[in-house]
Amino acid sequence: MTGDGRPFGLAARALQAVLLALVGYGLVTGTVGLAVNAVLSLAVTFVPAGLERRYDHEVDPRLSLWIAVAATVHAVGFLGPYDAQTGLLAWYDQVAHMISAGFVAGVGYVLLEALDKGSDRVRFPEEFRLAFVVVFILAFGVLWEIAEFAGGAVGKTVTGQEVLIQYGIVDIVSDLVFNTIAAVAVALWGTGYFDDIGAIATGRLS
Numbered sequence: 001m002t003g004d005g006r007p008f009g010l011a012a013r014a015l016q017a018v019l020l021a022l023v024g025y026g027l028v029t030g031t032v033g034l035a036v037n038a039v040l041s042l043a044v045t046f047v048p049a050g051l052e053r054r055y056d057h058e059v060d061p062r063l064s065l066w067i068a069v070a071a072t073v074h075a076v077g078f079l080g081p082y083d084a085q086t087g088l089l090a091w092y093d094q095v096a097h098m099i100s101a102g103f104v105a106g107v108g109y110v111l112l113e114a115l116d117k118g119s120d121r122v123r124f125p126e127e128f129r130l131a132f133v134v135v136f137i138l139a140f141g142v143l144w145e146i147a148e149f150a151g152g153a154v155g156k157t158v159t160g161q162e163v164l165i166q167y168g169i170v171d172i173v174s175d176l177v178f179n180t181i182a183a184v185a186v187a188l189w190g191t192g193y194f195d196d197i198g199a200i201a202t203g204r205l206s
Helices: 003-029 032-045 047-055 061-079 088-117 126-158 169-205
Strands: none
Touching: 003 032, 003 061, 032 047, 032 061, 047 061, 047 169, 061 088, 061 169, 088 126, 088 169, 126 169
16 A cells, blocks of 8 residues: 555554444344444455455555445444434434445446446447446445345344344435435546556456
8 A cells, every 4th residue: 555545544444443343342232233234344344455465456545445434334323323313313324325325336337437448349428427327326226225125124033133224215215315416426526436446347357
């Protein structure tokens, strides 16, 4: 990691420590949903480092921090913020969705970029790129809502606690709206954060 990226890397490591602490807290208190989500979130934060080792190509440390922030915000939500109905925390779920959706939108951009640069016969205009990223995050959002419903049902059946929580139709619509806002923002201004992963994907597909 370059000197300029070191603060981002250290911040990401600190958030990984927070996630590890949440795993321990969830196990000690028997909060299954928190423990499971913290474990999965922690695993996701190691993806950039795994890509760097596998392909010997440095990933933007700002992206690593972005992933760590998204993972931590998601896991912390199971301590109570996801259930908040009043005050600033009432927006916690939407903010969490925006942070995570921005990253997922970036993944959609990487896939499109890999297809574009991986073949001389494929070229996508800018308008199509924007539309694709938005449609990609909407499709992922729908799948996530289905996963929340299924995860809640399975978790409650197996452990008596919901691993993922579904809050109803209004919440679903709200989540999809904020997902779309994040996707548009990333498509217009945030694709540069994903250039390193795009280079990896292009090399793999070409």
